[in-house]
Amino acid sequence: MKNIIRILLPALLLQACSKEIDTETPALDVRMEHSTIKAGEAVNFLINSDANVLSFYSGEVLKDYEYRAGRVVKLDSIRLSFSTSLNYGTQKDQFAVFISNDFNGDYTADGINAATWQNITSLYKLAPGNSNTAIPAGVRNITEYAVDGKPLYIGYRFIVKPQTANGGSKLWTMSAFSVTGHSILGSQPLADHKSAGWRVILQGLHDPGRGAIIQAAQLAFYGNNLNYKDELQEDWVISKALETGATDMGPDWGTGIKTLPDPPLTSYQYAYEKPGKYIATFIGKNVNSHSEKQVIKQVEVTVTP
Structure with missing residues (x-):
């Protein structure tokens, strides 16, 4: 008899421990009170579940179950805008805007000459004549000039030919500089006048205070007006x-809506701010110190304006 007890006791203990360690897959059913809602209004999710932990992914950007392992965001477009003004002088074709994706960061004449610069001046409408007011040049998509894995540089060039033969130099200004990236995350600033990190490269002889100058809210371009009016000036x-490359945003995250100590959850309200179709995901889990089992329920939400 003692031997039988010795044999049965470990088996009974093992069976008891197995019951303690194991947990059952929870039941989970989710329905919407209304299948279509308006933006800004709360959708009411009706929940029937015995899960002891519940979490929720709304299906919005950065809250989408599909991207739970990670999300890499690429820019759909890059837009450059600025304003110009000009005064005085008669010389033509002095001001131009360029873009490069192979400039190596050597802010010298040699560095400029070693790079490939695309002249994109024709994309913009520069100030047509003397004006004390800056005139918007337009907002243009410059995505085609971006190359994956390479940064983008914006350059403004000011050329003054010998003024006796070619006419007096104009005074140009460039202000309201803005580069924005656009993606599923919306619009994000890439640079403005203060954050552009402007560097000036002067070529040729310059009278004091002339050439390209970085001012508080604009770039100003002055031609020589004293001793070097007949020198070629390129600034x-x-x-x-x-x-402008892709950004690793990491994983999208859900929101915990029920924890182990909480009472059963029978409904959950959530407001979508933007119109569209979303896949809302609910995850129910039964967990203990030894195991975890889960079930997933997804419903489609239609949000109208």
Whole structure:
């Protein structure tokens, strides 16, 4: 008899421990009170579940179950805008805007000449004549000039030919500089006048205070007006490297809506701010110190304006 007890006791203990360690897959059913809602209004999810832990992914950007392992966001477009003004002088074709994706960051004449610069001046409408007011040049998509893995540089060039033969130099200004990236995350600033990291490269002889000058809210370009009016003058102002590549946003995260100590959850309200179709995901889990089992329920939400 003692031997039988010795044999049965470990088996009974093992069976008891197995029951303690194991947990059952929870039941989970989710329905919507209304299948279509308006933006800004709360949708009421009706929940029937015995899960002791519940979490929720709304299906919005950065809250989408599909991207729970990670999300890499690429820019759909890059837009450059600025304003110009000009005064005085008669010389033509002095001001131009360029873009490069192979400039190596050497802010010298040699560095400029070693890079490939695309002249994109024709994309913009520059100030047509003397004006004390800056005139918007337009907002243009410059995505085609971006290359994956390479930064983008914006450069403004100001050329003054010998003025006796070619006419007096104009005074140009460039203001309201803005580069924005656009993606599923919306619009994000890549650079403005203060954050552009402008660097000036002067070529040729310059009278005091003349050439390209970085001012508080604009770039100003002055031709020589004293001793060097008949010297060829070429000035550049170039931005810092603008990063336009994909961004690793990490995983999308859900929101915990019920924890182990909480009572059963029978409904959950959530408001979508933007119209669209979303896949809302609910995850029910039964957990203990030894195991975890889960079930997933998804419903489609239609949000109208």
